Amino acid sequence: MILDKLREKMKDENIDYYIIPTLDPHGSEYLPDYYRERAFITGFTGSAGTAVVSKDKAYLWTDGRYFIQAQRQIENTGFELMKMGEEGVLTYTEWIKENIKDNEVVGLNAKYYLQNSYDSLESALKDKSIEIKDIDLIKDLWTNRPNLPKDKIFIHDIKFAGKSIEEKISELRNSMREKNADLTIITSLDDIAWLFNIRCNDIENTPVAISYAIVERDKAYFFVDKDKLTDEVVKHLNQEAEIFEYDEIFDFVKNYNNKNIYVDKNRINNKLYSNLNSSNNIISGRNLTEFLKGIKNDIELTNQRKTSIRDGIAVTKFIYWLKNEVKKREISEIEASEKLRSFREALENFVDDSFGTIAAYKENAAMAHYTATEDNYSMIKDKGFLLVDSGAQYLDGTTDITRTIALGELNSEEIRDFTLVLKSHLALMSAKFLKGTTDRSLDIISRYPLWKENEDYKHGTGHGVGYFLNVHEGPHSISQRGEGIPMEVGMVVSNEPGIYKEGKHGIRTENIIEVVKDIKNANGEFYKFNTISFAPIDIDAIDVNILSEEEINELNEYHEAVYNNLSNYLQDNEKNWLREVTKKIKR
Amino acid sequence: MILDKLREKMKDENIDYYIIPTLDPHGSEYLPDYYRERAFITGFTGSAGTAVVSKDKAYLWTDGRYFIQAQRQIENTGFELMKMGEEGVLTYTEWIKENIKDNEVVGLNAKYYLQNSYDSLESALKDKSIEIKDIDLIKDLWTNRPNLPKDKIFIHDIKFAGKSIEEKISELRNSMREKNADLTIITSLDDIAWLFNIRCNDIENTPVAISYAIVERDKAYFFVDKDKLTDEVVKHLNQEAEIFEYDEIFDFVKNYNNKNIYVDKNRINNKLYSNLNSSNNIISGRNLTEFLKGIKNDIELTNQRKTSIRDGIAVTKFIYWLKNEVKKREISEIEASEKLRSFREALENFVDDSFGTIAAYKENAAMAHYTATEDNYSMIKDKGFLLVDSGAQYLDGTTDITRTIALGELNSEEIRDFTLVLKSHLALMSAKFLKGTTDRSLDIISRYPLWKENEDYKHGTGHGVGYFLNVHEGPHSISQRGEGIPMEVGMVVSNEPGIYKEGKHGIRTENIIEVVKDIKNANGEFYKFNTISFAPIDIDAIDVNILSEEEINELNEYHEAVYNNLSNYLQDNEKNWLREVTKKIKR
Structure with missing residues (x-):
């Protein structure tokens, strides 16, 4: 049983509680198959839910839409259902708080944990002497994991988009000036697609490309699997942005010092956020692009x-x-x-x-x-x-x-x-x-x-x-x-x-x-x-x-x-x- | 001219800007005549407005309801009208901020200045090296000042009030426990009248008594001009509260140390608030009595x-x-x-x-x-x-x-x-x-x-x-x-x-x-x-x-x-x- 294998891993790594949320590194509403770790572990395929595994308990939290489906799908997996919103049912954070002992360790993959949720978890457990550890226990277990999509990015023609990348980035920089931000890190895929006038097929029903972006006052950077780029798209992006490999962003942001950095804590993952050093000043709010994108041209x-x-x-x-x-x-x-x-x-x-x-x-x-x-x-x-x-x-x-x-x-x-x-x-x-x-x-x-x-x-x-x-x-x-x-x-x-x-x-x-x-x-x-x-x-x-x-x-x-x-x-x-x-x- | 006399006082006391708001020490909506300092100084009798006097300028700020009346009433007083809300018209705080020089002093009577307004003023001027001084420059100038009302307080019969003082104070103490407050200082006159089932005629059209109250977890105190009390009212109040003279509250609150004190900063005056020493923890919000009083029995x-x-x-x-x-x-x-x-x-x-x-x-x-x-x-x-x-x-x-x-x-x-x-x-x-x-x-x-x-x-x-x-x-x-x-x-x-x-x-x-x-x-x-x-x-x-x-x-x-x-x-x-x-x- 996959749950037993996960528990072995947890034992090897000294993890007492492991949290598996339903998330990608971008806070997307719908997920590519590659990111469906919670479905892989629990068998439950619904769009929302969080699994938590301890030495002797394994629970799946989901909401009323999915009680029946989840109950059926987790049968024989070792997981039990926690019916969110029902009277007397603790949230997963409350459950961990109630059960965890001093010196125990909570593990989670910080790439799949949004900063706001991380702040809440940390604050809920602040009176305990416990550790929260960033660790990926799934990757070795998930042998037949689907690949990340390799589809090519295409340009969203200006006749459809209505505004050039140049105009959009210039508007974004105006918003940044108003917020006194030196740079903004954009992790939400629709904001990035809008900003650069690109589209892709990385998420079902949603024409976005898995990527990150950083916009400074006079430079911009795009982080993506370069195999997804055609020459035409490279040329298109290079009008305004330098291109890096997808994962390079994690080291890239370590180099910022003494900057005012605008981020959306509901969209940035904890791993990326943690790589910002403390000399920087974080300005947090909804992505500035969201306000620009929300008013159609x-x-x-x-x-x-x-x-x-x-x-x-x-x-x-x-x-x-x-x-x-x-x-x-x-x-x-x-x-x-x-x-x-x-x-x-x-x-x-x-x-x-x-x-x-x-x-x-x-x-x-x-x-x-x-x-x-x-x-x-x-x-x-x-x-x-x-x-x-x-x-x-x-x-x-x-x-x-x-x-x-x-x-x-x-x-x-x-x-x-x-x-x-x-x-x-x-x-x-x-x-x-x-x-x-x-x-x-x-x-x-x-x-x-x-x-x-x-x-x-x-x-x-x-x-x-x-x-x-x-x-x-x-x-x-x-x-x-x-x-x-x-x-x-x-x-x-x-x-x-x-x-x-x-x-x-x-x-x-x-x-x-x-x-x-x-x-x-x-x-x-x-x-x-x-x-x-x-x-x-x-x-x-x-x-x-x-x-x-x-x-x-x-x-x-x-x-x-x-x-x-x-x-x-x-x-x-x-x-x-x-x-x-x-x-x-x-x- | 009264303005000249005020300026002489300001010079004697080294005050560069003097603020005269429209307020009593309780944040009341309507004021007894005794407190109408702004009307005395400016001649303007409307219900809202603030006067500020400097060495060479004297302005009255009021809103659109009163532009015509104020213009007429301040004629020949040396005051000029500042039309609040009109384009390009600074607020009085902005005006002071724009004109004040380093080492100058702003004077105000802290008894007639609410703590929230004081916080805003202080924050607006925080980048300046100036002093805000509590000083009463009006009392000596205002020779024919009306007296504070001497009317007797009367009991609001339980057949009208519906709940005894005992019940009300007990409900208030429940709210205090929820907020983790050791005591609450109540300065708003209607809350005090409600809590103690008393009424008076101190404000036109409003049956309240000028007073303060403090409620601790097991004691309560009422501060009032004792001449306003009949034996019957003393007996009524003494069921639950000890009675002190009105102004004694200012020294009384100095004795609190290491307490959780609940106050309503929109109702407490800066003088009283300033007398709370810093060992105490201030919990601020709308008066707890307001929520109890707002739901009628x-x-x-x-x-x-x-x-x-x-x-x-x-x-x-x-x-x-x-x-x-x-x-x-x-x-x-x-x-x-x-x-x-x-x-x-x-x-x-x-x-x-x-x-x-x-x-x-x-x-x-x-x-x-x-x-x-x-x-x-x-x-x-x-x-x-x-x-x-x-x-x-x-x-x-x-x-x-x-x-x-x-x-x-x-x-x-x-x-x-x-x-x-x-x-x-x-x-x-x-x-x-x-x-x-x-x-x-x-x-x-x-x-x-x-x-x-x-x-x-x-x-x-x-x-x-x-x-x-x-x-x-x-x-x-x-x-x-x-x-x-x-x-x-x-x-x-x-x-x-x-x-x-x-x-x-x-x-x-x-x-x-x-x-x-x-x-x-x-x-x-x-x-x-x-x-x-x-x-x-x-x-x-x-x-x-x-x-x-x-x-x-x-x-x-x-x-x-x-x-x-x-x-x-x-x-x-x-x-x-x-x-x-x-x-x-x-x-």
């Missing part, structure tokens, strides 16, 4: 709008297909996802999905992050709802859209809940707000109509969306946990309220919206949202009596835009159907 | 609801009187205020107004904090709006209510704006929210319908309301500047959105609301608001076409409650009128 916005229309064609064709097909036969959730992808694959500049499609029938949709798999999926029938949350990567933008599709007969609770979610969606869609209003404050606008009817959703209302990059990006997030980032013109964000009822149904309606200017008057400068996703919202599922006239008008206007934007790209039968399902509704 | 809530109904009778009688009287003759704003007071004076347990009534006709209402005075008031005619914001202190509660009353013909903008303010008011009134939702998050609920129509108000949506205490109290405040305090059952707060148009009109509709429990379900525990103020909202000023049916129902339900709660206490003519003005409206 005009070319990005123009492209993103066009891309969203293109993507809407695929989604609309899919809905038409599904609604007709399900009358004839049952369809598996997996076939539905594949069909949707096939519509997208036909589109200009399509690269990949932007995340694993969620096609969840009936009560499956009540489980957050449900994914149909070959050994666990449902057949879609001609009643109830199918929730489809999907998106794609195009060279000229990233999409993310959710529709909950009525397949036939609905019960009154399904109709009520669908209509309430629509009210919530329209509330944010048609909101106006004064300049300076923050991401966090806007969240309650969407919850207000649901709360009035005793409903809620246990996730944020919206996340920032990348541009041919991460489908989830910061700095903003319309959420109670938002950091209070003022919403700026050019920010792109999702609008995705929902209602989830265990054992019954899950409903979510999601479009992408962008912040645009509205009027300026004695009260100040107003901003509003412009919705850029287009696909019909299912009027078969609406109870018009719980919509106000204002809401009915807002929906009708949106549907008019859906028809106008999409109809020219559809076949006659699809077009006729779209005319019908986007017709004006009234009481 | 059941007897307070029951009384406050009854008091609000009683107060509503006065307001309703006043509106009836005004609407009839103005058809016959013009009425001065001052007469209107006095008339309203006369209706309140007739009510059980009435003590005083809870703040200076704002009765502002037409465009006067667009000025925030407008107060009619003997030499500056308008005559009310039978057209446009009168805004009346008023409230009272009763032994069993404090009220605060605003109605904007249509006196006859209105133009379409007045009707539109009145209706928008009503939409905003109803939005918060009928809100439901999950436990844990904060004061700050709720604010946008009220602004949402106004922002949609390009309107806004430049003040908070609501403030906490005391119970026979300060009309404005914390810790909560429904405002973008709220501190993120979770709204708890038993919190009482105002709901007062508005629209203000310079030169045209000002509209505000204000009721007091309390947080109550609603249902608990899979989504969590819901709270909602219960409106406890009752008086008709003027249906003559409503454009029913911009209200949704839901809003119309909410208003109709409120008006039904107004009629049901008030009609039995009115004369027949008033009652018939009330029936008419609270009738159900519809499209």
Whole structure:
């Protein structure tokens, strides 16, 4: 058993507790297979979890989304499940704190441990006389480890990117000056890809390249596996940056002395951070690039709008297909996802999905992050709802859209809940707000109509969306946990309220919206949202009596835009159907 | 000229800059005359402002509410006006920083300077080699200074207070234990009055006694001018506290060593704070009493609801009187205020107004904090709006209510704006929210319908309301500047959105609301608001076409409650009128 081998290693190296988190050295949301150490050790393949092994205990911590899957996958591995968030269940840090004895040693691979988490661990254990040791106990055990991806990096053409590397680095240096930073170390892969106008295929659904970057006031450095570079890319990068091998950064940063160094402790790994000597002054905050990247430039916005229309064609064709097909036969959730992808694959500049499609029938949709798999999926029938949350990567933008599709007969609770979610969606869609209003404050606008009817959703209302990059990006997030980032013109964000009822149904309606200017008057400068996703919202599922006239008008206007934007790209039968399902509704 | 005399003093004492703020030693919102040093020196009588005098300059800083009044009042005093908030106008700290030279001395009376402000001043000047000196240059100049009030303190009966001193101090000690505090120094007068169940008349409209308190884990001390105490009050206080003379606290606190001392730096004056020796550990935050006082007990809530109904009778009688009287003759704003007071004076347990009534006709209402005075008031005619914001202190509660009353013909903008303010008011009134939702998050609920129509108000949506205490109290405040305090059952707060148009009109509709429990379900525990103020909202000023049916129902339900709660206490003519003005409206 792999666990026994790990314990032998621990004994040899005098490690009493070994922590295996789910992380790469860059704090990425999704991981290349190479970094899935926790899955290798525990057998559990979900996207989130931490394993801790001691002499006599081996636990896997994961959250409610994964209790069932994790329980099944860790059977016979020697690991036991710790259900995060359940009453009385300690966090892994608390568990270590409660059990560790003086002079014992905690081991972890500092490359796969973010500095902020490290600070928390250290602070939790500060009253103990213990040691935290950077040690890699996995590499020798993992014999058939997948390779790091060797795909070639490609240039993201300026006609898509909208700004040259030169402009971007110059903006970054302005931000650095404001923060009084001599240099910044950038470890997050989407920030690096954005800054250098490069893309790659190193992470599934996410067009980034495994790399590091350092930008000083007048020089910049790029650290990467040089095999991934073509001559063209080298030339492109050399306009602004010197290129080093990927791992050289660890020694490179040791040479900084007496500098003001800006880092994002939520993104930098503890190993790299520890190599900064103490003569330096650390300025810590969200990556400066995140703020620059989060406000899209005009070319990005123009492209993103066009891309969203293109993507809407695929989604609309899919809905038409599904609604007709399900009358004839049952369809598996997996076939539905594949069909949707096939519509997208036909589109200009399509690269990949932007995340694993969620096609969840009936009560499956009540489980957050449900994914149909070959050994666990449902057949879609001609009643109830199918929730489809999907998106794609195009060279000229990233999409993310959710529709909950009525397949036939609905019960009154399904109709009520669908209509309430629509009210919530329209509330944010048609909101106006004064300049300076923050991401966090806007969240309650969407919850207000649901709360009035005793409903809620246990996730944020919206996340920032990348541009041919991460489908989830910061700095903003319309959420109670938002950091209070003022919403700026050019920010792109999702609008995705929902209602989830265990054992019954899950409903979510999601479009992408962008912040645009509205009027300026004695009260100040107003901003509003412009919705850029287009696909019909299912009027078969609406109870018009719980919509106000204002809401009915807002929906009708949106549907008019859906028809106008999409109809020219559809076949006659699809077009006729779209005319019908986007017709004006009234009481 | 008084300024010359001050400068002579400054020269004698080697003071180069002297700061005269608007403060008492307790951080009170309203000040007894004794403390109005800034008004004495500058002639400016407004409620906010700071004067700074140097050898050759003398400035008064105040905000937009007071530019006109201040300009007029400081004429010929040698002071010049600094318009706070206007572009390019330095704050007084910035001005001192820009002008002061090495080795110069800033003087201020540390008793009238809050510790937080002192910290800011010190930090702003930290790069200069200057001294900040505690010195009172006013006392010898101010020959006809009013006395400190000598009114007797009285007991706030347990039948009104709901909890004994013993219970309150025991709750406070629980909070102290949570914060690991050995003692807490309480300087804010409403907190002291609440804690000891005492009241007095030391501040206009605010039934508090000038005093300090210290609570240790097993002893408590009360510092006051002993002439203000009757034998009965001494006996009452001695249940829990030892009594000392008011100024003895300054020496008393010098004796604490190695203690954990909890203080509110926004309420403690710099002189008192400076007397705490450095062996102590300071824990700073909002007064712990503020959190206890902010959640009303059941007897307070029951009384406050009854008091609000009683107060509503006065307001309703006043509106009836005004609407009839103005058809016959013009009425001065001052007469209107006095008339309203006369209706309140007739009510059980009435003590005083809870703040200076704002009765502002037409465009006067667009000025925030407008107060009619003997030499500056308008005559009310039978057209446009009168805004009346008023409230009272009763032994069993404090009220605060605003109605904007249509006196006859209105133009379409007045009707539109009145209706928008009503939409905003109803939005918060009928809100439901999950436990844990904060004061700050709720604010946008009220602004949402106004922002949609390009309107806004430049003040908070609501403030906490005391119970026979300060009309404005914390810790909560429904405002973008709220501190993120979770709204708890038993919190009482105002709901007062508005629209203000310079030169045209000002509209505000204000009721007091309390947080109550609603249902608990899979989504969590819901709270909602219960409106406890009752008086008709003027249906003559409503454009029913911009209200949704839901809003119309909410208003109709409120008006039904107004009629049901008030009609039995009115004369027949008033009652018939009330029936008419609270009738159900519809499209």
